[in-house]
Amino acid sequence: xxxxxxxxxxxxxxxxxxxxxxxxxxxxxxxxxxxxxxxxxxxxxxxxxxxxxxxxxxxxxxxxxxxxxxxxxxxxxxxxxxxxxxxxxxxxxxxxxxxxxxxxxxxxxxxxxxxxxxxxxxxxxxxxxxxxxxxxxxxxxxxxxxxxxxxxxxxxxxxxxxxxxxxxxxxxxxxxxxxxxxxxxxxxxxxxxxxxxxxxxxxxxxxxxxxxxxxxxxxxxxxxxxxxxxxxxxxxxxxxxxxxxxxxxxxxxxxxxxxxxxxxxxxxxxxxxxxxxxxxxxxxxxxxxxxxxxxxxxxxxxxxxxxxxxxxxxxxxxxxxxxxxxxxxxxxxxxxxxxxxxxxxxxxxxxxxxxxxxxxxxxxxxxxxxxxxxxxxxxxxxxxxxxxxxxxxxxxxxxxxxxxxxxxxxxxxxxxxxxxxxxxxxxxxxxxxxxxxxxxxxxxxxxxxxxxxxxxxxxxxxxxxxxxxxxxxxxxxxxxx
Amino acid sequence: xxxxxxxxxxxxxxxxxxxxxxxxxxxxxxxxxxxxxxxxxxxxxxxxxxxxxxxxxxxxxxxxxxxxxxxxxxxxxxxxxxxxxxxxxxxxxxxxxxxxxxxxxxxxxxxxxxxxxxxxxxxxxxxxxxxxxxxxxxxxxxxxxxxxxxxxxxxxxxxxxxxxxxxxxxxxxxxxxxxxxxxxxxxxxxxxxxxxxxxxxxxxxxxxxxxxxxxxxxxxxxxxxxxxxxxxxxxxxxxxxxxxxxxxxxxxxxxxxxxxxxxxxxxxxxxxxxxxxxxxxxxxxxxxxxxxxxxxxxxxxxxxxxxxxxxxxxxxxxxxxxxxxxxxxxxxxxxxxxxxxxxxxxxxxxxxxxxxxxxxxxxxxxxxxxxxxxxxxxxxxxxxxxxxxxxxxxxxxxxxxxxxxxxxxxxxxxxxxxxxxxxxxxxxxxxxxxxxxxxxxxxxxxxxxxxxxxx
Numbered sequence: 001x002x003x004x005x006x007x008x009x010x011x012x013x014x015x016x017x018x019x020x021x022x023x024x025x026x027x028x029x030x031x032x033x034x035x036x037x038x039x040x041x042x043x044x045x046x047x048x049x050x051x052x053x054x055x056x057x058x059x060x061x062x063x064x065x066x067x068x069x070x071x072x073x074x075x076x077x078x079x080x081x082x083x084x085x086x087x088x089x090x091x092x093x094x095x096x097x098x099x100x101x102x103x104x105x106x107x108x109x110x111x112x113x114x115x116x117x118x119x120x121x122x123x124x125x126x127x128x129x130x131x132x133x134x135x136x137x138x139x140x141x142x143x144x145x146x147x148x149x150x151x152x153x154x155x156x157x158x159x160x161x162x163x164x165x166x167x168x169x170x171x172x173x174x175x176x177x178x179x180x181x182x183x184x185x186x187x188x189x190x191x192x193x194x195x196x197x198x199x200x201x202x203x204x205x206x207x208x209x210x211x212x213x214x215x216x217x218x219x220x221x222x223x224x225x226x227x228x229x230x231x232x233x234x235x236x237x238x239x240x241x242x243x244x245x246x247x248x249x250x251x252x253x254x255x256x257x258x259x260x261x262x263x264x265x266x267x268x269x270x271x272x273x274x275x276x277x278x279x280x281x282x283x284x285x286x287x288x289x290x291x292x293x294x295x296x297x298x299x300x301x302x303x304x305x306x307x308x309x310x311x312x313x314x315x316x317x318x319x320x321x322x323x324x325x326x327x328x329x330x331x332x333x334x335x336x337x338x339x340x341x342x343x344x345x346x347x348x349x350x351x352x353x354x355x356x357x358x359x360x361x362x363x364x365x366x367x368x369x370x371x372x373x374x375x376x377x378x379x380x381x382x383x384x385x386x387x388x389x390x391x392x393x394x395x396x397x398x399x400x401x402x403x404x405x406x407x408x409x410x411x412x413x414x415x416x417x418x419x420x421x422x423x424x425x426x427x428x429x430x431x432x433x434x435x436x437x438x439x440x441x442x443x444x445x446x447x448x449x450x451x452x453x454x455x456x457x458x459x460x461x462x463x464x465x466x467x468x469x470x471x472x473x474x475x476x477x478x479x480x481x
Numbered sequence: 482x483x484x485x486x487x488x489x490x491x492x493x494x495x496x497x498x499x500x501x502x503x504x505x506x507x508x509x510x511x512x513x514x515x516x517x518x519x520x521x522x523x524x525x526x527x528x529x530x531x532x533x534x535x536x537x538x539x540x541x542x543x544x545x546x547x548x549x550x551x552x553x554x555x556x557x558x559x560x561x562x563x564x565x566x567x568x569x570x571x572x573x574x575x576x577x578x579x580x581x582x583x584x585x586x587x588x589x590x591x592x593x594x595x596x597x598x599x600x601x602x603x604x605x606x607x608x609x610x611x612x613x614x615x616x617x618x619x620x621x622x623x624x625x626x627x628x629x630x631x632x633x634x635x636x637x638x639x640x641x642x643x644x645x646x647x648x649x650x651x652x653x654x655x656x657x658x659x660x661x662x663x664x665x666x667x668x669x670x671x672x673x674x675x676x677x678x679x680x681x682x683x684x685x686x687x688x689x690x691x692x693x694x695x696x697x698x699x700x701x702x703x704x705x706x707x708x709x710x711x712x713x714x715x716x717x718x719x720x721x722x723x724x725x726x727x728x729x730x731x732x733x734x735x736x737x738x739x740x741x742x743x744x745x746x747x748x749x750x751x752x753x754x755x756x757x758x759x760x761x762x763x764x765x766x767x768x769x770x771x772x773x774x775x776x777x778x779x780x781x782x783x784x785x786x787x788x789x790x791x792x793x794x795x796x797x798x799x800x801x802x803x804x805x806x807x808x809x810x811x812x813x814x815x816x817x818x819x820x821x822x823x824x825x826x827x828x829x830x831x832x833x834x835x836x837x838x839x840x841x842x843x844x845x846x847x848x849x850x851x852x853x854x855x856x857x858x859x860x861x862x863x864x865x866x867x868x869x870x871x872x873x874x875x876x877x878x879x880x881x882x883x884x885x886x887x888x889x890x891x892x893x894x895x896x897x898x899x900x901x902x903x904x905x906x907x908x909x910x911x912x913x914x915x916x917x918x919x920x921x922x923x924x925x926x927x928x929x930x931x932x933x934x935x936x
Contacts, residue, residue: 063537064868096786105796108786113854115861117785132865164799171754172802172822176651234868280751283646318570318582327635328579334642355642388587395589398608402538403869 045411046238047421050245052254053226057411057421058241059233061404067138067234068405070130071145072416074229075222077202078124078195078263078346084214086202089122090166091215095129096120097158099151102144104158114140124196125345126416132405135235139244146248149223152216159212167208170201178279179286179457186455189273190290194266196347224255229415233408263346266292273453282459284334285356287365289373290453293446295341295348297418304342305430306438307350307446311340312389313381313439314372315352319388321381322352322372332360332368345417350446362456373447380440394428517867519877519887522711524718530703531877531887532714535870539609541707542870544878545722546600548700549731552668552813553691557682560675561691562596564640564683569594569603571632573621578632581618590615592622598669599812600882601695606871609708616717623696624724628685640680647674651756651923652820654748658921659758659818663740669814697729698722704877706870737814742919747926755828755924756820759835761917763808763815764908766883772896773904774912775808776855780847780905781838781913782806782819787854789838794821800831810883817912828926839915846906860894 046058077088098104111118116133118141131141174180184199191197201207230249232241269292296304314321315338318328326333338352352373354365400406414424520532551562570585570592572578585592591606603623607615647653657672664670675683701722705714739762764774775783782790782805794804806819823831847855867873880889 063535064864066864066868105786105792109854112784112787112858112862115858115864117862117865132868134861134864137861161797161799165795165802168754168800168822168824169802171824176752176754176756176822178649281649283649284642317586319579319586324579334638357638358641388583392586392589395608398538398540399591399606402540402542402871405868 045421045425048238048242050225050250052250052252053224054245054249054252055229055415056241056245057229057231057415058236058238059231059404059407059411060235060237061233061407062235064404065135065235066132066404067135067232067236068130068132068408069138069141069145070128070231070233070408070412071149072229072231072412073127073223074125074227074261074416075127075218076123076125077198077200079222079261080195080198080218081214083206084210084218085198086166086200086207087210087214087218088127089201090162090207090210091218092120092122092127092129093162093166094154094158094215095148095152097155097162098153099147100153101147101151104153104155107144107148110144111141116141122200124200125343126413128409128412128416130405130408138232138236139248142244142248146252149225149228149249150252152219152223154212154215156212159210159215163207163210166201167204170204170207173201174199175204178277178281181279182275182277182288182455182457185275185277186288186290186453189275189453190292190349191266191347192269193264194346195263196266196344220255221257224258225249225252226254227258229412231408231412231415233404261345266347269450272449272451274456275453276456276458278458278460280460282457285360285362285365285459286353286457287356287362287369288351288353288455288457289366289369290455291350291446291448292451293340293348293350295344295346295417296414297343297345298347302430302433302438303442304348305427305434306442307348308340308342309386309390309393309431309434310376310381310439310442311338311350312393313385314338314376314443316389321376322354322369325372325375326354326365326368330368331357332364333357343413343417362458366454366456373443376443377440377447380436380443383436386434386436386439390431390434394431397428517873517890519890520711521887522705522714522718524715524723526719526723528698528701528703528718528722530705530714530718531881532704532709532711533706533870533873533877534710535706536708538870539708540870541607541609541612541705541709542874543605543703543705544871544874545603545701545703546878546882547603547695547697547729548600548702548882549695549729550597550600550602551671551673552598552734553695553732554668554671554675555687555732557679558675558687559671559679560640560673561679561683561687562601562695563674564636564680565688565691566594566596566601567636567640568626568628568632568688569622571636572627572629573618574625574627576621577627577629578635581622584614584618588615588618590618592619596673598673602878604871604874612709612717616721620721620724623721626688626692628688630685633683633685633688637680637683640674641677644674644677644680649750651750651752651754651822652758654750655756655758655820655921655923658746658748658923659760659919662744662746662919662921663761663816664737664814667737667814668734669737669811693726694730697726699727700729700731701725702878702881704874704881706874706877734813739814740816740919741914741917743917745918745920745922748921748923749925750923752924753824754822755825755922755926756822757828757832757920757922758818758820759832759918759920760806760816760818761914761919763810763817764912765815766810768815770904770908770911771808771810773900773908776852776859776897776900777842777847777905777909777912778806778808778817779855779859780851781842783808784855784858787858789842790819790821790835793834793838794823794831798830798834800827800834804831804835825925826927828922828924829928832920836915836918839913839918843909843913843915846902846909849902852900852902852905856897856900859897863894 048056080087096107108118111131114137116131118131120129133141188197322336326336333354334357336354341349352369356365522530522532554561572581588611593604595602605619661670741761782788790804794800801821801823804821809816821831866876
């Protein structure tokens with residue numbers, strides 16, 4: 001089975017597989033649109049607000065007798081006090097520790113005993129907690145989630161043990177993997193001023209110094225009904241959710257101290273940056289390129305839609321321009337692709353990557369990526385490419401609407417980063433208005449050297465692992481074979 | 482090509498085990514799942530599929546499997562099944578790779594293939610409106626794959642690049658070493674993704690030969706969920722699968738010797754955190770004790786924060802971010818496997834804690850309260866697996882692969898409820914042998930010191 005890890009969404013690709021981890025694609029949340037008008041099955045979304053400011057979204061889906069609850073806080077790693085990197089994610093872990101009502105370390109166990117599954121994740125802009133349960137258990141998990149919004153109890157021992165867990169998490173996610181280390185360095189270069197340059201999980205030395213007071217003061221500042229969005233999807237009707245929400249979250253006081261999310265913004269860059277990591281564990285030569293670009297939340301009208309479709313044509317899958325150019329025709333790369341990280345509150349980014357074919361140097365790959373980008377700037381994309389990518393992209397929503405938990409996640413994400421339900425629902429129409437001219441203009445505006453960070457991952461000489469006769473070193477070698 | 486490779490990498494570290502585990506782990510009140518109507522559809526041409534008809538969304542999810550996965554790879558061609566699974570959208574019939582993939586995109590379809598140890602898995606999702614074209618593309622892929630030389634070379638390069646990364650990925654290294662130690666010369670001891678040498682040696686004719694041998698109607702199971710009725714599905718089945726040979730030509734796979742240690746291998750790698758895989762022989766899916774064993778594993782390490790290993794290793798001591806265990810009831814050799822990752826200085830301590838928890842559970846069994854919690858989770862959560870069309874299709878596929886019967890969904894929670902504390906205690910003694918673990922450690926582990934850990 002899958003582990004129940006408290007998952008952090010790293011804004012990163014895994015160069016080994018070229019899988020985009022971070023960016024939640026908007027396709028998955030569109031709810032109307034020509035390509036899918038007959039779909040009609042798009043659930044009717046109901047939205048309301050409690051007196052204490054809690055925003056509530058209900059997405060009915062009666063196919064299975066189960067519900068998904070998600071609570072989204074409008075706070076993430078980019079809201080951390082300077083020098084306390086990792087506290088948003090640390091607090092997310094600590095939220096499972098206990099309250100006056102929930103005994104220590106029992107939260108997930110109680111959910112499990114109720115036949116449910118739960119988890120949480122932290123990003124630069126949002127922190128979210130969720131449970132999936134049979135519908136008759138919804139009141140229970142709503143009561144539990146409301147309770148820990150206001151009544152978290154932490155002991156020094158809880159905090160100390162969990163800090164060790166998080167340091168292990170950092171080793172697993174970052175330090176054991178040179179690809180992740182490079183991504184961390186590239187993000188730090190791309191966002192020299194904005195806190196997106198600080199890793200969500202935190203820098204190791206700052207994690208090591210986090211304490212109970214840091215966690216509780218972050219909690220008191222940001223965890224409140226007026227800074228949260230409740231999303232309930234599944235076999236339930238809006239009126240029932242309203243009644244339950246008023247009986248649980250409705251009892252909590254709003255927090256007037258919650259005010260805005262003023263982060264230092266990234267100034268324009270005036271020179272490209274290059275980051276090189278040589279590591280014996282690097283595997284194959286990999287080149288990545290990031291560009292600063294607006295996100296859906298920060299873009300001028302229509303611009304994010306153009307970038308979104310541009311990156312679909314340019315870099316998504318085996319029919320993309322970069323794959324055709326570097327893998328199929330040029331044979332410089334074993335794999336190549338890219339992504340648009342479009343969901344940030346303050347900024348987005350465009351990414352390209354290529355994994356070298358045998359015997360190809362990083363410089364050759366870099367030149368190859370340059371050529372693809374230059375052609376995008378010069379020639380843009382064809383109408384046929386646009387049409388094909390757009391049809392498939394818009395249609396993806398039907399696949400997403402097949403899962404209540406995915407619907408909850410995608411609506412929640414967009415609402416927590418400043419969109420409205422209407423924005424989400426009108427997105428396919430906005431995509432339909434994008435022209436090849438818009439896409440070329442977006443390419444020319446944002447695929448600019450000075451906006452970029454290029455990362456080289458290079459295998460260093462020497463072997464990372466040896467499988468020789470090491471067994472004598474085993475702590476309890478009882479070698480038999 | 483790339484997506485196939487990526488999917489496999491991300492989904493199937495242990496081949497079939499992943500899917501088996503998800504089958505067994507995930508679903509709502511038993512009664513309500515039981516009301517879902519599963520129809521056994523037999524096409525005019527005699528091809529069977531299980532169908533859950535639902536018109537709530539305009540889409541169709543199909544899953545299918547051919548018995549005969551990576552275990553069918555010839556001795557010197559490790560990775561052949563995996564290679565094929567990455568080639569399935571690289572051109573078929575009149576369409577070369579690019580034409581095929583452009584068509585996939587234009588049809589907004591999703592198609593994936595995975596090679597696991599015992600089965601080759603396929604999945605297709607389509608909008609109802611595009612179903613005829615999509616199923617025809619699937620027919621082409623299965624019955625007239627091209628395996629063009631340039632596409633083969635492209636995928637070969639991708640697999641080789643992937644293997645190069647795997648060499649440096651501590652989890653993969655630990656898993657491959659574990660399989661070697663546990664299964665030795667048995668096909669399960671060989672790497673599903675092959676080796677540099679075996680991948681380099683695979684020719685298009687090998688791919689063709691494997692497809693001819695394995696893609697056959699008598700080894701095929703199919704599940705379909707969504708916006709399609711039985712009659713239409715019957716026509717689709719004949720169209721897509723009717724052109725396949727009636728009979729597969731599989732090599733016999735011997736049953737593996739049940740893996741038991743003690744045996745411990747350390748593979749040095751310059752990483753700050755050691756990654757460990759431990760385990761030994763498991764229990765077959767058909768064994769009468771499988772359900773108690775499954776519940777035992779939930780209590781030990783399969784239940785996330787409800788499990789003893791998580792409690793003792795992570796919650797009490799902060800030794801790891803993740804620690805868990807699973808049963809992998811492969812057809813020819815079931816195993817029980819656990820994983821943990823701990824900083825080099827503390828890995829000995831982590832392993833001591835794990836071994837002593839295994840011992841304690843084998844000696845004393847779980848408590849009544851643990852059994853009650855396991856039952857309430859497993860019965861309550863069963864419905865969660867049936868939340869989406871693709872989820873339902875996956876469940877129905879694995880029920881067929883494991884040959885559990887079309888009434889299994891309705892019976893399953895009663896099987897969980899029927900397990901007694903004595904059953905689990907008996908199975909704990911039968912299954913767990915804490916001093917006979919096979920353990921692989923990748924990293925720079927510092928030898929274990931004292932066993933007097935805090936907590």
